[in-house]
Amino acid sequence: MTADERPGAGLGKDLVGLEGLTGEQIVAILDTAEPFKEISERRIKKVPVLRGKTIVNLFFEPSTRTRISFEFAEKRLSADTVNISASGSSVQKGETLVDTARNLEAMRIDMVVMRHGSAGAARFLAERIPSNVINAGDGQHEHPTQALLDLLTLRDRFGRLEGLKVCIVGDIVHSRVARSNIWGLLAVGAEVAVCGPKTLIPLGIEELGVEVFGRVEEAIAWCDALYVLRLQLERMQAGFIPSLREYNRVFGVSSERLAAADEDLVVLHPGPMNRGVEIDSDVADGPRSVILPQVTNGVAIRMAVLYLLAGGRPEMAEAAKRGEG
């Protein structure tokens, strides 16, 4: 049985991360996202498939793009949505999460989209409530829908993922976006490299089959797609890099550095950008940039994930096996 024949692409109840998903499952999600792109181009941008489902967007960390993208996806599928922004600073996080989850369950919700500052929070929640849980970023662990939208954007641009050379540049060690992308890219058969200051490259990352470049020029010469990560300003304060100016001078992606690159090379960024730090404006706004297509694809990917998970419950899987309705 292929992933296509299984309900929900065989994803089960939750999407916690891309680690452990097969290339086939990931491709099934991307394929499901394709028809959802068109819905956002309609005059009435709405289909009724999740009518009556209640989805809670539970954001313990600030987020603009991801939360709005999920909210658009939910509304375009006709789900009812509630946004909860919570600060995890005043209470112990574990207790808060269990309590919050119990309260939400008591209000009969169907799905939770959660961003949380602690790695593992999404799995913790998923194991404790019957609702579907989608990880919208948990600490430095994973951000699976971001990686899926990146894969979709790459597939749109190149027509394939297998054998594609992708280099992630920047703060790899603290990045959930990098982690999810590495798992996802490897699963679909892409070649993955990372590039950045030694202090921001995880030790032993080569063991995953990931190449490491010390110089961004080498990375540019090697790759088909350059994935530029946001450099979080706290990293400088914590002493991982000497200064933002120094970082830009050595690792900043500029049009000068890209001048000699293959003309098909594309640049991705998960946003929000620090223009003039990790990426220069003329690159971000230039012809190689697929940053805005990434944002557009984010809505389609999240629609696909919500759609696939909404039915991914055991009793539904059984019903689906019985055949046509």
Added chain:
Amino acid sequence: MPGSTGPDELIMDREAVEEKLRDLAGLIVDRTDELGDLLVVGIRRRGVELAERLAGHLERTGVGPVDTGSLDITLYRDDFEQVGPRPVIGPTEIPGEITGRRVVLVDDVLYTGRTVRAALDELADFGRPSRIELCVLVDRGGRELPIQPDYVGRRLEVPPGRHVAVDVPSLDGDLAVRLVDVKGAG
């Protein structure tokens, strides 16, 4: 398994289907005095190719070019709660504006009427056609909703345990209508 089973039974071969489609095109042309804004929309999957063939026959009657479109009604189904998601959803392609146009909706087999209900809801999200008509190659009865076709190629009594299979060249390699066992019809 209850009901009658048996070998596949050919109901209409390629020639018979084409002839029916030609007849249906004639009926559609006869029904109206304003054809200029005709849009023929097939329901995925097999209705799409039938719609294209029907449009070809319409054009051969001399009405001028006929626009076609396709609808995938997966996201408008009423059995999502029962069967869950289907990962493979085809594209929906409606060319341009549909408000004010005459839409002929095409499907291979009309049975419960639930697919047509979903297609009507989806069309309404694209605009307000001046009229929507329903054209089906086979009407096998068994309606569960108050939906009736305007143009029918053939009415069929289908014994329990049997299923109407419509073959189209792009998906099945041939153009035909067959009666087959439900189990094999998937």
